[in-house]
Amino acid sequence: AQSVTQPDIHITVSEGASLELRCNYSYGATPYLFWYVQSPGQGLQLLLKYFSGDTLVQGIKGFEAEFKRSQSSFNLRKPSVHWSDAAEYFCAVGATSYQKVTFGIGTKLQVIP
Amino acid sequence: DAEITQSPRHKITETGRQVTLACHQTWNHNNMFWYRQDLGHGLRLIHYSYGVQDTNKGEVSDGYSVSRSNTEDLPLTLESAASSQTSVYFCASSAAGSSYNEQFFGPGTRLTVL
Numbered sequence: 001a002q003s004v005t006q007p008d009i010h011i012t013v014s015e016g017a018s019l020e021l022r023c024n025y026s027y028g029a030t031p032y033l034f035w036y037v038q039s040p041g042q043g044l045q046l047l048l049k050y051f052s053g054d055t056l057v058q059g060i061k062g063f064e065a066e067f068k069r070s071q072s073s074f075n076l077r078k079p080s081v082h083w084s085d086a087a088e089y090f091c092a093v094g095a096t097s098y099q100k101v102t103f104g105i106g107t108k109l110q111v112i113p
Numbered sequence: 114d115a116e117i118t119q120s121p122r123h124k125i126t127e128t129g130r131q132v133t134l135a136c137h138q139t140w141n142h143n144n145m146f147w148y149r150q151d152l153g154h155g156l157r158l159i160h161y162s163y164g165v166q167d168t169n170k171g172e173v174s175d176g177y178s179v180s181r182s183n184t185e186d187l188p189l190t191l192e193s194a195a196s197s198q199t200s201v202y203f204c205a206s207s208a209a210g211s212s213y214n215e216q217f218f219g220p221g222t223r224l225t226v227l
Contacts, residue, residue: 004155006155041220042221043203043205043218043220044156044203044205045218046216081222090155100146103155103156103157104155105154107152
């Protein structure tokens, strides 16, 4: 069965600092990987996705993520965080055959001035 | 613009009552999903549907049911609400296809069972 681990439940960074959110997955084949963002009181919005090819993927809002098969990781990065990035971030792994995804428990990002 | 809506946005009910949460999408997507979101658990899949008259159980389906009579709607019913079902519920939809298609999420319904 597929699973996702997000080891950091809560992260605080200063505005303008770099950000890296960690994600490790377990899946028997080549995974489909995603990062979603949830602003307070809102639904989830897709930031970026990895299906195949280039292991460094670019997403919306200046985010990027790198797929590392040897480490079973798909960490999310942003070089300079803005106050509006404060939200909860979810990593997810998908099984294309069933169009389903399994989500991690989320990492809540706090941005301080 | 196409969208996915949920109603009500907030609901308070009592233990033992039947509750139905509505989900309506105008994307014309074949696939629809219901998740619940709880602290420490992230989002967990309750039920999903790949088309009209198709429904499938997810990982936390006990106490919930769905029916799909048309493409646009997938209502979620709690047959006899329990306090353990207090949660935020999200509906999502995606297009059918051989590869994975992005799921679009509704704004959520916050359900409190007293």
